[in-house]
Amino acid sequence: MKTKVVLLALAPALTASGAAVAHHSFAAFFDPERLVKLKGTVTDFHFTNPHGTIGFEVRGADGKVQKWRAETNAPVMLMRRGWTRSSVKPGDVVTIEGWTSRDGKPYMRLRQAFDATGKPIGQQPFGQSDR
């Protein structure tokens, strides 16, 4: 399935606080000023604490596939936002918005995800001051 990068942009300045803390510090690990939004195809979804993760492949404009991973808030928190273990499945086309890790890896903290129709997954995004 063909996917592409739909947006890669710097976000307005955000505070140094995190979308939510679990085991590691958001502020130290992720760049709160670098918000990206990528469209790709899900390869795996792990719904486990301290963080869930969504692996997904993004096809760039040059046709090359980039393997990304989005770390979610703790699933105990996702469940309270309407997420389940089957909210995302391998093969699903999703668009994921999140803050990238500071180490340069294609690894991000999920702010919000959308399904192939553009419908948000879960009830609301994870922001700067929510849990």
Add this chain to the structure above:
Amino acid sequence: MKWIRGSALSLVLFAFPALAGPPDLSGFWALDVQPKTGDPALMAKLPPNTAVLGDTGANEYPSGEYGGLKPKPDALAKAKKWKPEDEMTLQRVCAAPSLVYSIQGPFPVEIYQTPQLIVFKYEYFDQVRIVFMDGKHPPESAPHSKTGHSIGHWEGDELVVDTTHFAPATITNNGLDHSDQIHVVERYKLSPDGKKLMATQWFEDPAVLDNAGARYIQWVKREGEHVFPYDCDPSLAVEYQQTEKLEDAK
């Protein structure tokens, strides 16, 4: 007649609230992200030379910021060497913090209260803490742990919890660790309508800090909810380690 007896009892309890017994803190409590300032009466009881941290709830300090805490040189040097990637290993990713850090976080807590014991069942890392209300201090042989050993007493409507016997763990989740000598005092009280639980957490650790630290934390009551099992799974570390840098980023 019953009405008269009931009214008389209410009048006595209003005039002498101590006769009504301590407040009931039982229930499910979720972090209140709204308060910008602490309850003035609780904050006024914090000792001098205390730095009030601003990392309660969603806020966190980035590397190198400790919210006004004054680490001793050895502790500061160790903290400066810390890198966030260090936590993303199989050995570290499910290492629970102590209650010094974990009670301020986004995860809820259930409280069960009896005259002898008060139990705090935290969602974060499935931690369970017993507050002994019998006034007995722990024996020196008591083990140190991430939940420590807590004794409590009531001062009017405030629950005062004194905790020692912690195992070393993070203070600010960015490399600054407390020692096993840290001493924590918490004060809990209900809002007048009983819908909010307010607390200060004060701590001193002369082996690590030249001043004391404190946080203000507030929770809101939610009926009918329960903490979920946490069951930390360290495979996250493997997933992170297997994520390779992009070709153009190498």
